Amino acid sequence: MDSSNDxxxxxxxxxxxxxxxxxxxxxxxxxxxEGINVIYKPDMGKVLMKLRKPKITxxxxxxxxxxxxxxxxxxxxKVGARRLARTLQKLGFKVRFSAFKVVxxxxxxxxxxxxxxxxxxxxxxxxxxxxxELHPAATYRIKHIKATIQVxxxxxxxxxxxxxxxxxxxxxQVYPLLFECQKPRCK
Amino acid sequence: MSSRVCRTCGGADIDVDQARxxxxxxxxxxxxxxxxxxxxxxxxxxxxxxxxxVGQFVSAEGPVKAPLLGSGFHTSVGKESRAQTLQGGKxxxxxxxxxLQLNQHCLDTAFNFFKMVVSKHLTxxxxxxHVIAACLYLxxxxxxxxxxxxxxxxxxxxxxxxxxxxxLLLARELCINAPAIDPCLYIPRFAHMLDFGxxxxxxxxxxxxxxxxxxxDWMHTGRRPSGLCGAALLVAARxxxxxxxxxDVISVVKVCQTTLRKRLTEFEDTPTSxxxxxxxxxxDLEQECDPPSFTAAQHKVKMQQLEQxxxxxxxxxxxxxSCYKDExxxxxxxxxxxxxxxxxxxxKEIGVLSSTSEPEEPEVGDAELQAATQHLTQxxxxxxxxxxxxxxxxxxxxxxxxxxxxxxxxxxxxxxxxSLCLCAQYILNEQEVQVKTELWMKQNExxxxxxxxxxxxxxxxxxxGTYKEKKKKRMTKGxxxxxxxxxxxxxKMLEKKKISSKINYDVLRxxxxxxxxxxxxxxxxxxxxxxxxxxxxxxxxEANDLAANAKNSVTMTTQTTTTDTTAxxxxxxxxxxxxxxxxxxxxxxxxxVEDECVxxxxxxxxxxxxxxxxxxx
Numbered sequence: 001m002d003s004s005n006d007x008x009x010x011x012x013x014x015x016x017x018x019x020x021x022x023x024x025x026x027x028x029x030x031x032x033x034e035g036i037n038v039i040y041k042p043d044m045g046k047v048l049m050k051l052r053k054p055k056i057t058x059x060x061x062x063x064x065x066x067x068x069x070x071x072x073x074x075x076x077x078k079v080g081a082r083r084l085a086r087t088l089q090k091l092g093f094k095v096r097f098s099a100f101k102v103v104x105x106x107x108x109x110x111x112x113x114x115x116x117x118x119x120x121x122x123x124x125x126x127x128x129x130x131x132x133e134l135h136p137a138a139t140y141r142i143k144h145i146k147a148t149i150q151v152x153x154x155x156x157x158x159x160x161x162x163x164x165x166x167x168x169x170x171x172x173q174v175y176p177l178l179f180e181c182q183k184p185r186c187k
Numbered sequence: 188m189s190s191r192v193c194r195t196c197g198g199a200d201i202d203v204d205q206a207r208x209x210x211x212x213x214x215x216x217x218x219x220x221x222x223x224x225x226x227x228x229x230x231x232x233x234x235x236x237x238x239x240x241v242g243q244f245v246s247a248e249g250p251v252k253a254p255l256l257g258s259g260f261h262t263s264v265g266k267e268s269r270a271q272t273l274q275g276g277k278x279x280x281x282x283x284x285x286x287l288q289l290n291q292h293c294l295d296t297a298f299n300f301f302k303m304v305v306s307k308h309l310t311x312x313x314x315x316x317h318v319i320a321a322c323l324y325l326x327x328x329x330x331x332x333x334x335x336x337x338x339x340x341x342x343x344x345x346x347x348x349x350x351x352x353x354x355l356l357l358a359r360e361l362c363i364n365a366p367a368i369d370p371c372l373y374i375p376r377f378a379h380m381l382d383f384g385x386x387x388x389x390x391x392x393x394x395x396x397x398x399x400x401x402x403x404d405w406m407h408t409g410r411r412p413s414g415l416c417g418a419a420l421l422v423a424a425r426x427x428x429x430x431x432x433x434x435d436v437i438s439v440v441k442v443c444q445t446t447l448r449k450r451l452t453e454f455e456d457t458p459t460s461x462x463x464x465x466x467x468x469x470x471d472l473e474q475e476c477d478p479p480s481f482t483a484a485q486h487k488v489k490m491q492q493l494e495q496x497x498x499x500x501x502x503x504x505x506x507x508x509s510c511y512k513d514e515x516x517x518x519x520x521x522x523x524x525x526x527x528x529x530x531x532x533x534x535k536e537i538g539v540l541s542s543t544s545e546p547e548e549p550e551v552g553d554a555e556l557q558a559a560t561q562h563l564t565q566x567x568x569x570x571x572x573x574x575x576x577x578x579x580x581x582x583x584x585x586x587x588x589x590x591x592x593x594x595x596x597x598x599x600x601x602x603x604x605x606s607l608c609l610c611a612q613y614i615l616n617e618q619e620v621q622v623k624t625e626l627w628m629k630q631n632e633x634x635x636x637x638x639x640x641x642x643x644x645x646x647x648x649x650x651x652g653t654y655k656e657k658k659k660k661r662m663t664k665g666x667x668x669x670x671x672x673x674x675x676x677x678x679k680m681l682e683k684k685k686i687s688s689k690i691n692y693d694v695l696r697x698x699x700x701x702x703x704x705x706x707x708x709x710x711x712x713x714x715x716x717x718x719x720x721x722x723x724x725x726x727x728x729e730a731n732d733l734a735a736n737a738k739n740s741v742t743m744t745t746q747t748t749t750t751d752t753t754a755x756x757x758x759x760x761x762x763x764x765x766x767x768x769x770x771x772x773x774x775x776x777x778x779x780v781e782d783e784c785v786x787x788x789x790x791x792x793x794x795x796x797x798x799x800x801x802x803x804x
Contacts, residue, residue, distance in 0.1 A: 131351060
């Protein structure tokens with residue numbers, strides 16, 4: 001996934017967050033007592049269940065809404081969510097898997113060059129913002145794709161967006177801008 | 188005016204005396220004016236001999252109402268909400284700004300930012316403190332004053348990241364591009380605080396050079412500028428033979444020891460650190476460095492490579508060593524004295540024993556293997572059984588599990604069974620459930636006790652009859668009200684949702700009712716006195732509507748003594764007028780102009796907006 005370079009840039013997806021609903025009320029106490037790898041948080045009103053096979057952590061609310069985090073791909077997230085729903089079904093709840101939606105995707109990418117952040121911010125005002133007092137990275141928000149890119153001076157960038165497609169297009173969009181502001185290697 | 192030319196002699200030289208309030212011609216001496224209105228400050232002697240200035244404070248902005256409430260009334264009564272917000276904001280800005288020692292120009296600019304923020308409704312949902320701090324910091328950045336966000340957060344005792352969030356949002360919304368922070372800005376301020384006496388300037392210059400060098404060596408990107416300044420100042424102080432410890436510097440610069448030490452070590456790694464003091468002041472090295480994190484990463488890569496090489500070398504070395512070992516052993520055997528006779532037999536036995544010990548291990552290994560296979564088969568059997576159960580369950584609960592059942596064509600066969608097994612693993616059997624229940628109960632005893640007590644309390648109160656159901660933070664949408672017509676529904680909704688305090692709902696309700704079907708003379712008599720005063724300026728579209736509907740406007744006198752005859756005629760008119768215009772009112776006391784032909788949706792939408800517009804004037 002590159003735009004103007006011969007080498008390919010590796011975009012590594014580190015986290016996928018998805019939500020779905022079971023369309024039935026869940027008794028958190030039952031889940032807490034009869035499930036393995038389950039943490040009950042009564043003050044927050046939710047149960048955390050961790051799956052091993054697609055490595056996923058799910059927050060389960062009694063209303064039947066569930067948030068899955070920690071998956072490494074969209075398909076993984078879906079498989080994990082379904083597995084989770086089946087587990088809940090086995091516990092005796094009338095679960096109906098519905099409204100599955102991938103909400104957030106976090107990816108990491110590394111450029112082969114260092115980046116001059118101040119230059120980059122100046123050229124891309126007001127989309128880019130850089131506050132060294134608050135965060136060491138410059139933040140670049142692409143509104144129409146709804147993606148946020150954090151650019152570090154070492155050349156590594158983290159991209160968050162609503163799905164993998166958006167993340168890929170965001171990287172392609174930002175690559176030429178970063179290429180302009182690169183810092184030439186001295187050694 | 189007459190003070191230009193004298194009436195008697197025509198001379199233009201006129202002496203105006205402010206103290207006496209008179210204008211006298213210096214040519215002929217005739218008095219032209221007496222009792223000129225003077226705009227000097229006058230003093231009045233009060234009781235006890237205290238003299239005070241005559242006059243009242245009038246605000247620079249705000250409605251130009253003559254204060255009828257006597258002198259000495261500084262707080263305004265009856266001002267509009269927007270004016271009060273702005274006034275309060277100005278006061279806070281002045282307060283905070285004086286603590287930061289900002290000049291008046293900066294404070295005025297900050298107040299302008301604040302006015303823009305308020306007009307864009309960005310103060311909603313945010314603490315006034317945060318917004319004002321953000322406005323002030325915005326000014327500091329645009330003017331280039333050496334104030335850090337850290338200072339502001341110190342003064343307000345607020346988390347710096349919260350202030351930062353507000354600041355970033357305001358900068359984005361107001362489209363103000365604050366220039367990037369330059370660490371060079373902070374050097375004079377910190378140097379002053381470190382108290383170098385007469386040599387402050389020289390130390391500052393040295394520190395500036397150091398910071399510029401650091402910039403070229405790529406130490407400053409992504410780092411807090413205060414950390415760099417601290418390191419630079421420490422080195423500069425030492426160069427000029429001032430004793431400043433790390434602790435002194437960090438108390439001024441507000442970073443922690445580790446950060447400062449790290450910056451110093453990074454600087455040490457650059458080639459500039461090898462120069463002597465004189466060389467540094469004279470020469471500027473051409474070579475630039477990579478940023479420290481870059482070099483750290485490269486360092487890591489190198490280490491990894493080295494390790495790999497080492498491993499390879501180790502393997503080679505091991506190979507050599509084993510060769511040598513074998514050779515040595517063979518040599519030793521040759522050189523050992525051979526046993527003859529009985530001893531040979533014994534040695535053979537020992538040899539046999541040693542050899543027999545070896546097959547035992549495989550046997551033991553076999554035993555383990557057997558156990559393992561048994562275990563595995565048991566597992567497998569369990570899984571198979573569960574699979575069957577699962578399948579049974581599936582057929583039973585088939586219609587219910589519509590969405591889950593036919594997963595997707597591919598998944599059904601393989602992963603279905605697999606996932607079933609896995610799911611089964613996630614569920615505990617009965618014994619385990621019991622154990623876990625006990626554990627959990629013990630762990631969460633407190634919480635359970637609390638819940639029980641609460642229930643008991645509720646029961647008691649119920650018995651006593653003093654039970655108040657505490658509504659949780661949920662916003663109850665309210666009961667579903669049955670309404671026969673849309674009009675009724677609107678009325679009831681408006682009744683409940685008193686969106687604006689300035690609307691006379693009774694009047695509107697009656698108008699609607701009247702507009703529906705001329706329901707007789709009763710509604711008009713229930714009209715109340717409240718005059719509707721609302722001024723609209725912003726909504727230009729509505730202004731246009733107004734202009735269009737000027738002809739269709741209905742004049743309603745809401746003061747009583749409405750007779751039956753006068754009431755009904757105005758009512759049918761709203762029905763006829765088809766256009767939709769929001770009700771607007773002029774500020775007259777007696778006559779009120781209202782456009783009543785509003786659709787339900789517009790009413791609701793308008794009142795939603797009007798709630799916001801209340802402050803606009």
